[in-house]
Amino acid sequence: MYLNCHSYYSLRFGTFSEVELLQLAQQNHVTQLVLTDINNTSACLNFVRKAPEFGVRPILGIDFRNGVNPCFIGIAQNNEGYLELNNFLSHHLHHQLKIPQQAPSFKNALVIYPFEQVLLHDLDDFSEHEFVGISIKDLRRLPFSRLVNLKHKLVVQQPVTFRNKQDFNAHRLLRAIDNNVLLSMLSKEEEANEDEKMYPIQNLAAAFSEVSFILENTEKILSSCSIHFDFSKGRKPQNLKTFLGSVEEDEQLLENLCAEGLPYRYENVDDSIKTRLEKELQLIKKMGFVSYFLINWDIVSEARRRGFYYVGRGSGANSIVAYLLHITDVDPMELDLYFERFINLYRANPPDFDIDFSWKDRPAMTEYIFGRFKHVALLGTYVTFKERGVIRELGKVFGLPPHEIDFLSEGRYNYDELDSISKLVLKYGLLLKGKPNYLSIHAGGILISEKPLHWFSATHLPPKGFPTTQYDMVIAEDVGLYKFDILGQRGLGKIKEALEIIAYNQPEKHQEIDIHDIKGFKADATINNLIKTAQCMGCFYVESPAMRMLLKKLEVDNYLGLVAASSIIRPGVAKSGMMREYILRHRNKGRAEEKAHPVMLNIMPDTYGVMVYQEDVIKVAHHFADLDLGEADVLRRGMSGKFRSREEFQKVKDKFISNCRKKGYSDIIIFEVWNQVASFAGYAFAKGHSASYAVESYQSLFLRAYYPLEYSVAVLNNGGGFYRPEFYIHDARMMGATIHPPCVNNSVAVNRIYGSHIYLGMMYLRDLENRVMERIIKERYKNGGFASLEDFLDRVFISMEQLAILIRIDAFRFTEINKHELLWKAHLMLSKNDRLEHPKLFPPRHQGFQIPKLHTTSLEAAFDQLELLGFCLCSPFDLLAEPPKNTNGQKDLHRYLNKHIDIYGYLVTVKNTSTHNGKRMHFATLVDQHGEVFDTLLFPPVAAKYFFRGKGIYRFYGKVVEEFGFPSIEVIKMQKESYIPDPRYADMKTSKKLFSPNK
Incomplete structure (x- = not known):
């Protein structure tokens, strides 16, 4: 009976999720209802997916409005009707057109005109598919209106926007935020009516008992509506089914391309390569992913034709087929990449291919994809209200002065000492936190569909100018749409521009460079020495202080070491404590046998029994806990945040623990391994992904090693880096x-x-x-x-x-x-x-x-x-009011090991972090008087006493310590040094005379 229900995807209007709407329906014994968000279909697919769990038959529609002013409600009678509604809404959103007061002649969708709108606009002539909606509050006026005689056209339209008074208050705050006005200045016309609530079905029937024909009409139109999307485990992909027009042609093309790629990629094609290729091809065909590979091949082929640099990475980099098709440059045979991480029979979804282009080339490639394929859209994402942001918004709505808003958003208050308004801000801040604020664009996801993308949702048109879905990646995968990741990064722009700069600055050298000679770069002692000494400024993924520190501690001097380091630096390994353990085992080879569980060491001998790569989660789950590959993948995806079924994940976790106990492992071992998996999996890279990153790192390191100045200019011209x-x-x-x-x-x-x-x-x-x-x-x-x-x-x-x-x-x-x-x-x-x-x-x-x-x-x-x-070109030490009292620098740290040092440094960067008990501490990188870099560490007691106050020179007194050959200073005290007064304003009278335009 409810034809007009809103979720919080009626942005800055609705107050609860589509799942909470279903819960509300269940509580009120409502067995069918229509989700009709305002000019939005973000919640529709998940609403249909979840409805059976609550005993609800889902129906989809759209509440078409101009701002908050209602026009009409469209209700899809079937999937074709939903497509019609999405086409109509998308057209108006793309062209920023007002919604007309009268609906078009939909073939498979019903139209409900709100009672007030019919009276206001004198609508009289209704088509067969058009009706007039009557809410509970409209019943008092109906007998006195001209519409009372249109009995066969009247239906129940009791809007559902709130559950209680708190929801209504939250709604008013959202409307004030949307209108950028004080709550006290919010117009009543901008608010929904407070009685837009769901009542138990028997109460609703009682309210309309004197006009029971309205109930009958409503029941009749509801029963004419049905919508279906396949969310089953065995669902088929909704991506473009064939690349050439038939499965047979696609499979033949894929085989031909692999055959062409073999002699290019391998000098000696041995049996292991042939076996791996055959295994992959069979599975790709069986899973129906042939067109997915060919579309990726088409994209990178066009990039090569245009001379664009790209890097293919993601779990797809574990594939030899991807390597032969030039989608990636990572040889899975050389790195022994785990095939089952790339693809297995238990995975409904194809492997990830993240294709990075230069930030300058990516727009052209996006445009190519939209021109090349028929049904294409960018993938949407929701920007939600974050804690600090919502406090700022609500602070403005409640009229708090800026300094009080700053105080609240910093979170350093004592709640009991706050006034009532500040407490309200915090109360409703918690209520709005996490709710969608507006629609945005996924970082790189593009959908290429067999059906029109409006089959699944409407699209909007952000400033980038490409149609964008109103749902996110997780929902897309639920319904069988798998994204193509087309990403932009500055590292590739640096490489490309460096080569262009070398061409004009050292033309005689340019012809000698083959930037794709990765095999030669891996064996180059000069490049490997840069990695070992962490001289990697400006180089892709290896220039940060944390990476510089890790490279030195691991003494990395080869490609495989860099591949491992690229994944070890990720937060999960550090959080689990296994980064330190990895370093210890790397530097002391006997430690692995002593500390690692034999099964773990046997599974991951190359990484000393430490989980480093994403596929290690699958290996551990499969070999250590005897989970099948499908269950192991559930575990990996559950921890990565890309997987929504928490119930299924919990079952797999329980089975992991149960299986380990059956195998006789102690609970200490079981939960130690589980905690490593849990803290690690969500942040880890696939090994192929890390290997792809390392290839780009080697290209940038080659340029830094042999053409350092040209490369520096390219780095600067492409936005720098860290x-x-x-x-x-x-x-x-x-x-x-x-x-x-x-x-x-x-x-x-x-x-x-x-x-x-x-x-x-x-x-x-x-x-x-x-x-x-x-x-x-x-x-x-x-x-x-x-x-x-x-x-x-x-x-x-x-x-x-x-x-x-x-x-x-x-x-x-x-x-x-x-x-x-x-x-x-x-x-x-x-x-x-x-x-x-x-x-x-x-x-x-x-x-x-x-x-x-x-x-x-x-x-x-x-x-x-x-x-x-914003910076000076002389040494900043030349600007000090008092010259440094000493000349200590990075070169002196080894002399002061385990002793105290007095040292000056110009601040490069500070990383603020917290200890396990929440206390603040800092890692700071600085440049000394001689231009060399050194690192400092401020533990919580010192961090609580001393603060970094922006750019400038600081004087430190602290103890020099060393861990795994990497020296740093544990700061005891510090102070910021003063610059001399600005000499340009030393004598204002002189300055005025000097610059007077009248002189």
């Missing part, structure tokens, strides 16, 4: 580069290298407008370099404010005129207002000015750079 730009610039200087500030004759928007001279890009000038930058570069390319300031002003339209930025950063230093004198000249030549842009018919005549002799100090230049670039 660190701020100034540290990549510092790193380039340490490797021999001469760094120049932006120059109007030598710089472009990005950084540019000439020999060993790097000219910073104009993009670093925070307040320089893009259009000014473009004018300068365009004019220079067209008519050559600038000879003087006067020449520049004759050729480039620019305001005084923008010109001052260029002069202050010394972009006219080629004139060899002091920049203070240039500022004088500029003020005399330009008015304070923007010049009018007009064509110059005659060359201008320049007046001669007598400019006093002025000079600039290097300190003034440094402070100008700090202001305009």
Whole structure:
């Protein structure tokens, strides 16, 4: 009887989930109902999936509205009707059109016009599929309206939006957030009616007892509606079924492509390779995944045709078929990659292929996919209300001042000391936390479907301009839609651009480079030494302080070691305590036999009996706990957060423990292994995934080893990486580069290298407008370099404010005129207002000015750079008010081992973390006076006493300790050092005289 039910996917309107709606129906003995979220179908698939568990027959519809103003409700009579409704909604969402007051002529969908809307818009002529909805509150007015005679058109339309008063209050807060107004200023028109509740079915029937024909009409239309989606374990994939048009043609193409790939990938095709290939092909065909592989092959083939770099990774990297099709560059035979992690008979879903493109190339590849295939959409995701965010939103709604909102969001309050408004903010913050706030886009998921994607949901059109589903990855997999991950990353952009830079900076060397010679890179002693000494700044996945520390502790000097390190660094291994144990066993080979359980060591001999890769979870579950491969995969997916059946997961966990007890393992061993699995599995990489990462790491390490300056420029031009730009610039200087500030004759928007001279890009000038930058570069390319300031002003339209930025950063230093004198000249030549842009018919005549002799100090230049670039190009130690009291640096740490040291450092980065009991501590990386990096550690007592207060130089006193050959300083005390006062403002009177435009 309920034709108009809302979940919290009626965004910033509804208050509870689709599952809670089903629970509510069960409590009120409602056996069929229609889910009709407002302009949204996010909950529909899961509603249908879960409904049988609550004894409810699900029906789907959409509440079409403009804002909160109702237009009509569409109810699907079948799946084709649901498709019609989704097509209609999607069209209006994509084109930002208002919903019309009158519905189109749906063929397989019913339309319900709310009673108020019919009266308001004088709707009289109703088609066979159109009805008028009457709520309980409408019953009082019905006898006095012209609609009372339309008996066969009247149906029950009692909206369901709330369960109780708390839901209604939460709804009002959501409406205030959506309208960005104080709660007290929220218009009643923006709220739903408080009586939009579900009543027991007998109460509803009693309310309509005097107009029982309305109940009969409602029952009749409900019984005409039915919807079905297959959520069974044996469901077939809904992805594009065939690539060429028939299964036979697809299978033949796949076999041909593998045959072509064999001689390219392997010099000697032995029996083990043939056996592995045959095994994979049989299973891929049996599982119906042939088209899935061919679509991925088509995508990477197009990328290669366009000269785009890509990396194929994910569990699919365990596949020899993927390797032969060039989807990945990881040889599963070389790495002994676990076939069952890639695919097994118990998996309904195909393997993951994450294909990374350069962030610059990814949009073109996305566009290609949308043009190449018929039914394509980006995968949606929900952005939920987070704790701090919702406190900020509610603080504004309740009218709290900004400082009180900051105080609450930081969480350092004593609840008992808060006022009533603050307590309300926290109370409703908890209520809204985790609820969907708005729809967004999955990081890289694309769906390519056999059926139109509106068969499953409506789509919206985010700013990227591609249709995007209104459901997420988990729901997509539930219904048999498996995503293709097309991702963008900057590491590939760095590699590609580095090669382009080498081509113009060292053209004679460019022809020698084969960036795909991974076999040669793996054997290169210079590259492996960079890994061993952790000289990896700017290199993909291996540049962070934590990775640098791990590489040194493990003494990694080869590809396989780097593959392991790429997975060991993940949070799960560290959390389980097994990162440390792995290092201990690596450095002391006898420890593995002593500490590891024999079964674990036998399963994972290469990693000393420690789970390092995602497939290790499957191996342990299968061999240690005797779970079959399907159950083992349930375990892996349950822990990864990509799997929703907690009941099934719990059964597998119970069986894991039960089987181990049957095998005679003690509970101590069982739960020790289980805890490792539990803390580890959700964060681990598949080995093939780690191997793919390591391939890209080796490519970037090759460039750093042999073309360090060109690679540094490419890193900077592609957004840097883990660190701020100034540290990549510092790193380039340490490797021999001469760094120049932006120059109007030598710089472009990005950084540019000439020999060993790097000219910073104009993009670093925070307040320089893009259009000014473009004018300068365009004019220079067209008519050559600038000879003087006067020449520049004759050729480039620019305001005084923008010109001052260029002069202050010394972009006219080629004139060899002091920049203070240039500022004088500029003020005399330009008015304070923007010049009018007009064509110059005659060359201008320049007046001669007598400019006093002025000079600039290097300190003034440094402070100008700090202001305009965000960092200075001299050593920051030159800016200290008091020179350092010593010259201690990273090179001295070994002399002070287990002793106390007094040392200065310029802050690079701080990692804030917590101990197991929640106390705060810090790891900080710094650069010493000599440009070398060192690390410090602040344990909770010190972290509670001393704080890092932003960028700058800190003086530390602490004890030098060493773990596995990696030195660091346990800080006892520290202080931030002061810079000298800004010399530009030391004498304001002089400054005013100097810069006065009237002088």
